[in-house]
Amino acid sequence: MTRLKLTAIGTSTGVVIPKEMLARMNVGKGDALYAVEAPDGTYRLTPYDPGFARKMEKADDIMRRYRNALRTLAQ
Numbered sequence: 001m002t003r004l005k006l007t008a009i010g011t012s013t014g015v016v017i018p019k020e021m022l023a024r025m026n027v028g029k030g031d032a033l034y035a036v037e038a039p040d041g042t043y044r045l046t047p048y049d050p051g052f053a054r055k056m057e058k059a060d061d062i063m064r065r066y067r068n069a070l071r072t073l074a075q
Contacts, residue, residue, distance in 0.1 A: 033045055034048065
């Protein structure tokens with residue numbers, strides 16, 4: 001477990017994430033992180049957008065169902 005300290009950034013509050021944690025999440029300066037609320041009320045910090053992941057699952061389903069039509073359109 002890593003302890004993170006809240007700090008003042010202008011009129012907002014921020015947190016500094018150690019470079020080791022950023023490296024393990026494969027993110028860097030300018031990248032986006034998402035705070036996802038879990039059912040138990042806790043939060044999970046992730047570089048992956050859950051909304052985008054759901055959209056990609058839907059796209060995969062559509063591409064699987066309409067594979068032949070998409071192949072024909074691509075020709």
